[in-house]
Amino acid sequence: MSPRNIEKDLQQREKRINHILDSALEIIALKGIGSVSINHIAAAAGMSIGNMYHYFKSKDEIISEILRRGQSSYGEHVSQLAEQSGDALNKLLLLSESWLALENNWAYTILIHTARLSETSSEEIRREVTERFTNNLGPVANIMEQGQKEGLIISGVPLELAYYFVSLIQGLTLQKMPGAEVPIRAQARSIVSLFAVSLHNSKRND
Numbered sequence: 001m002s003p004r005n006i007e008k009d010l011q012q013r014e015k016r017i018n019h020i021l022d023s024a025l026e027i028i029a030l031k032g033i034g035s036v037s038i039n040h041i042a043a044a045a046g047m048s049i050g051n052m053y054h055y056f057k058s059k060d061e062i063i064s065e066i067l068r069r070g071q072s073s074y075g076e077h078v079s080q081l082a083e084q085s086g087d088a089l090n091k092l093l094l095l096s097e098s099w100l101a102l103e104n105n106w107a108y109t110i111l112i113h114t115a116r117l118s119e120t121s122s123e124e125i126r127r128e129v130t131e132r133f134t135n136n137l138g139p140v141a142n143i144m145e146q147g148q149k150e151g152l153i154i155s156g157v158p159l160e161l162a163y164y165f166v167s168l169i170q171g172l173t174l175q176k177m178p179g180a181e182v183p184i185r186a187q188a189r190s191i192v193s194l195f196a197v198s199l200h201n202s203k204r205n206d
Contacts, residue, residue, distance in 0.1 A: 017055055020045045021069070022104070024062050029107035029177075033063065034120040064125055067115060070108055071132040075139075082139035088147025089196055092165070095140070096188035099169055106176040113170075137162045144195070153195055165195060 023045040028036050038059045042052040056062045077098065081091050099105060115121050115129050140162035147153025153161070168191060175182040 020055055021066050025066055026107045029110040033114050033118045060122055067129050075136045078139040082142045087150055087152060088143050089152050089192055091143045092192045093188055096191050100186055100188055105173045109170045109173045152197055154197055
């Protein structure tokens with residue numbers, strides 16, 4: 001097989017894997033981890049269970065890969081954001097806007113929480129999800145610390161502020177679940193303003 005054909009096959013395989021993961025994400029978020037089998041995921045992806053086994057051997061493997069890819073991608077994004085130039089408030093604004101703009105963020109957020117809380121999740125999945133979540137708070141904490149040095153972010157332990165910030169955004173995205181969506185649009189600037197030093201306090205401290 002020529003290198004070109006090998007590359008084409010790899011691209012096609014990755015495309016199918018992404019389709020499986022996207023299909024699995026929404027059906028698991030809607031029905032719950034315990035109520036979905038690998039057969040349900042195969043049906044949602046429009047393929048036979050035999051073909052499914054060419055890509056994934058179990059539901060746990062699918063869930064683990066969805067979470068690994070999503071959390072790793074988010075971790076890389078927020079790390080790059082923390083290291084780029086600009087003030088802390090602008091970085092938090094960009095982070096909020098990018099998260100709120102994701103169409104399936106509600107499904108991903110539900111999966112993160114249910115994977116950690118459901119008794120049907122393996123101990124390995126729960127441990128890995130919690131570890132990645134905690135590690136991903138680090139870059140956000142760095143942004144909070146930067147903002148405090150700039151006099152732009154409220155006082156407090158940076159890691160705790162990062163935890164509150166991320167938890168707030170995730171909580172808001174849970175309200176976007178189709179069929180139960182709260183008809184209020186979350187505004188990135190309003191979220192960031194909760195962590196910003198107010199103009200009144202800034203003037204008083206000058």
